[in-house]
Amino acid sequence: MRQRVVTGVLGGAFIAFVTYYGGILYDFVYFGITCIAIYELSKTLFNSGFKYGAIINYLFAISLFVAKINDYLIYFNFILFLYISFNFVMFIFNKKINLKIMSQIIFVGSYVVFFMYHMILMNNSKFVWIVYIIAFGSDTFAYFTGKLFGRHKLYPQVSPNKTIEGAIGGILGCTIISLFYFDYLRINKYIYIIIFSVSASVFSMLGDLAASKIKREYKIKDFGNFLPGHGGILDRFDSVLFVAPVVYYFINHFI
Template identity: 50%
Template sequence: MITRIISAVIGIPILIGIITLGGAPLMAALGLVMILGLREFYQALSKKGFQPVDGIGYAFTVFLVFSLFLGQDWATQGIYGAFLLTALTLLLNEKYTVQDGMLTLYGILYIPILMSYIIRVDLLESPAHIIWLVFIIAFATDTFAYFTGRFLGKHKLCPRVSPKKTIEGSIGGLVGTVAACGVFAYFIFPQGIFSFMILGALGSAVAQMGDLSASMVKRWTGIKDFGKIMPGHGGVLDRFDSIIFAAPLVYYYITMVVG
């Protein structure tokens, strides 16, 4: 627990600084996080005997972040290119299987594509500091779910995937996130309190899906954590699993509902 707290004390100010700066520093930092997360995912798959074509995943990540830096969004073109390169690799190199190719592309969709929505939210012409919603939703869900589950949890939520998570914890995470988003809106965008509270409920639900999805991959591959880059917290994916699912929802909710 002490190690976890020390990591948070060091990491949170760095995170706040990068998010506050936004723009190129945020893109560069997220690009690094995407590559590290993709590496963790591919290494986890190797525990099951698969051989993802990791170079394609890394190249796609650099291409995607660079395109966003230029003010473009070439994700679709990048996916097409990654698909062609993966198919060509399977045709020319017999050591790779169809499963390897499919998992290579899945990793691209799961990590750099979904995580890039953090950058897209930052680029929105929207209410000030709206990017904080992505992190408020993810961290509030984790925090409130943990403490509610610890003190009130009795009924298992998804024991096949994560035996320690409870229904009570899940509800606590959702309610706490709704409240956190309401407080955020009160100070930043008071006319949108109700909309942001709805976003908090939806965001908490998908954030918990992201957490459980990452747990499912870990259980399937037989690992406890994706990495050890953050002492007490595990790897990049262990810390960003809920953010990965929440970021696209925030982007689409703000653009399609809030406007």
């Protein structure tokens, strides 16, 4: 427990500093986080973090990262198109790439690279803090509410410790904090904010459950040991992956 707390505090302080500082440091840190997550998930799916399935996703991440730091965001959709098309071409002409392998490769690219890229897109934005409020706030409030009032299991086949009461507490807790933060930013579209906060909190829990289901299917406890006491990068950022796109598109279309 002590190791978990120390890692959590130091890791949280580091991410807070990087986010506050922004700029190229932020881009590089989240690019690094993306690559580590690719390695962890590829090792789970392909038994190696350096086989073709992993390499093609490293190249996908590098392409998006280069486009971002050079302000070539207009090529985002084109890069995504090339990535998907290339995987289909390899599936057709490479006998070693069957439908299962291609699906797993695109799954890693979607789940890790595409979702996490939205964190890089929000570099130097005051709204990036909303991702942390929702992702980590939901998890924290859900944990303590579940400990105090949890009686009914949420999804025991995948995550036996999560409860319905904890989920409700997580949603309410992060919604309240989100309202305070948006009020601090002098944004008073309260109905939109409440709908967004509830939806984003649900997505945060879905991210956690998705990671739990992968680990259960592949019979592993953690994705890695990069973060002592917490497991791998994916074990800590599973909720962030799902929340980041929700925040990004909400801000761009409704604020």
